[in-house]
Amino acid sequence: MSRALVLGGTGVIGRAVAGRLLADGWSVHVTGRDEARVPSELVAAGVRFGSVERDDEAGPGTRLRR
Template sequence: MDLHGRRALVTGGTGSIGRAIAARLAGAGATVVITGRDERRGEEVIAGIRANGGKVDFARADLASGGPAVRELADRAGDIDILVNNAAANIHGAIIPVDGGLTAV
């Protein structure tokens, strides 16, 4: 896969899956922008990709806030050829109420 001359945006690029996707895209020649909420983790990801010769940038962004954060990211990332919507949140706890009868099963 030859992605030289292509720009990719990977949201959630500081997590395990996003990191792997970004590294693969950069390894194929794409210039990659990753997003994430954690600056330290972002710096770790870009250092690893750059150490392997990849072109990558990090944009700290909480995309759940919408509006200004998304516009700022669009301005920074520029024209995108490849978009990977990988941003997620881990929410711990019950999703639906569980009654006593169900928990006995």
């Protein structure tokens, strides 16, 4: 299974990209600052969320490794 990381996945464009990838069978992680902004339909479809701040020097890679 292909995997994708969508930076800014709680925004309008990021949500659309994540939804399309999920529909095409991808495993999707999204980042954002507020997990409550992830649409329930994406959560139900299996998207994973990682909280990342813009000024976080560690970046998304250290938070989302699995």
